[in-house]
Amino acid sequence: VATIxxxxxxxxxxxxFEPKDPSAALPTALPSGLVLDLTVTQPERAQLSCLGPQWLxxxxxxxxxxxxxxxxxxxxxxxxxxxxxxxxxxxQLLLTxxxxxxxxxxxxxxxxPGDSILVPTPGYPxxxxxxxxxxxxxxxxxxxxxxxxxxxxxxxxxxxxxxxQRVRFVVAISPHNPTGHVMSGAELRALLALGVPLxxxxxxxxxxxxxxxxxxxxxxxxxxxxxxxxxxxxxxxAGAPGLKLGWLCAQGGQASAFLSELEYVSDAFLxxxxxxxxxxxxxxxxxxxxxxxxxxxxxxxxxxxxxxxFGSAVTVLPLRAGWSIVLRLPDVLAEETWLQLFAAAGVSxxxxxxxxxxxxxxxxxxxxxxxxxxxxxxxxIRAVVDAETAT
Ligand SMILES: Cc1ncc(COP(=O)(O)O)c(C=O)c1O
Numbered sequence: 441v442a443t444i445x446x447x448x449x450x451x452x453x454x455x456x457f458e459p460k461d462p463s464a465a466l467p468t469a470l471p472s473g474l475v476l477d478l479t480v481t482q483p484e485r486a487q488l489s490c491l492g493p494q495w496l497x498x499x500x501x502x503x504x505x506x507x508x509x510x511x512x513x514x515x516x517x518x519x520x521x522x523x524x525x526x527x528x529x530x531x532q533l534l535l536t537x538x539x540x541x542x543x544x545x546x547x548x549x550x551x552x553p554g555d556s557i558l559v560p561t562p563g564y565p566x567x568x569x570x571x572x573x574x575x576x577x578x579x580x581x582x583x584x585x586x587x588x589x590x591x592x593x594x595x596x597x598x599x600x601x602x603x604x605q606r607v608r609f610v611v612a613i614s615p616h617n618p619t620g621h622v623m624s625g626a627e628l629r630a631l632l633a634l635g636v637p638l639x640x641x642x643x644x645x646x647x648x649x650x651x652x653x654x655x656x657x658x659x660x661x662x663x664x665x666x667x668x669x670x671x672x673x674x675x676x677x678a679g680a681p682g683l684k685l686g687w688l689c690a691q692g693g694q695a696s697a698f699l700s701e702l703e704y705v706s707d708a709f710l711x712x713x714x715x716x717x718x719x720x721x722x723x724x725x726x727x728x729x730x731x732x733x734x735x736x737x738x739x740x741x742x743x744x745x746x747x748x749x750f751g752s753a754v755t756v757l758p759l760r761a762g763w764s765i766v767l768r769l770p771d772v773l774a775e776e777t778w779l780q781l782f783a784a785a786g787v788s789x790x791x792x793x794x795x796x797x798x799x800x801x802x803x804x805x806x807x808x809x810x811x812x813x814x815x816x817x818x819x820x821i822r823a824v825v826d827a828e829t830a831t
Pocket of ligand 1: 538539540541564613616617641643672673674675676681685686
């Protein structure tokens with residue numbers, strides 16, 4: 441009788457099964473016992489009141505409707521929510537439990553094991569895991585910073601490389617986390633020209649603080665392209681990650697055939713909870729107030745960060761969109777050493793290297809942080825940097 445190998449011998453090689461960041465320094469609590477945590481990105485944990493419970497009252501008691509695209513009334517409400525941006529119909533939408541799940545569906549439907557997808561670097565670290573779990577490799581194009589973020593078009597593969605690497609779709613994260621870069625029309629069109637479906641992750645779309653004429657709404661682009669798949673969900677648009685509701689909007693000449701195939705994947709899971717789908721029309725009536733409160737916090741914090749670091753050796757990268765602020769640190773110390781010094785001062789921040797930021801030393805702080813906490817944490821960071829850069 442064959443023996444089963446000992447754990448972990450029988451695990452597949454899909455996941456990494458190892459801690460992400462084993463070397464991260466743990467912040468030392470201040471004498472008060474407090475850690476100044478500048479990494480909180482859940483609005484409710486940052487004392488931003490989000491969704492009231494009203495959506496739960498008055499839900500109809502209806503038999504479960506196992507529609508692989510998601511409840512029709514929910515998709516109808518979502519189409520109305522998106523319609524000020526572009527003509528979108530309920531038939532173009534498919535509900536998922538999260539944006540992450542929508543990515544997984546796309547990986548399962550469009551990629552065979554060993555195929556690739558093209559993603560930005562810096563990127564969204566979870567995408568590495570989602571792709572790996574589906575047996576898919578990542579090829580990367582670069583975003584660069586030079587006073588503003590932009591896509592480095594020279595880093596895009598040519599047709600021959602796309603074929604050789606078996607690239608099945610390209611991802612734009614716009615607005616991008618943590619850089620806040622919003623893809624311009626020219627950048628989106630350059631990705632579309634690669635000749636594979638374009639997936640736009642726009643979870644931070646309601647949090648664009650500055651728009652330019654060169655921007656192009658992906659939902660507008662979608663109506664004139666072969667296949668554009670735009671992903672978002674309630675976790676950011678309603679500040680409600682726990683509700684577990686995301687969506688995918690398929691647009692373009694191939695959208696209808698694509699959605700019929702996608703139904704096959706989503707029908708295998710049917711993971712959307714009927715209650716949240718029934719409540720979506722009511723939830724969507726609350727999102728514009730929620731988004732306004734969150735944007736007000738972002739703007740307040742953006743000003744606060746600039747004030748704290750004025751005249752210091754820390755460069756605050758402009759917050760154009762999203763929930764993160766990138767701080768570029770002077771090159772006198774390695775990023776790891778800065779992190780250790782900040783941790784010793786009782787401040788918790790995220791390392792720039794977690795996102796592969798193309799800056800020699802940087803940290804990322806949450807722009808949702810409660811302002812008093814943010815100010816206290818940043819002042820400590822400034823004191824550390826001032827001490828290390830004093831001549
Ligand atoms: C760029 C980006 N996309 C997607 C997500 C996750 O969205 P969801 O909670 O809907 O899976 C996040 C979460 O932080 C994100 O930063």
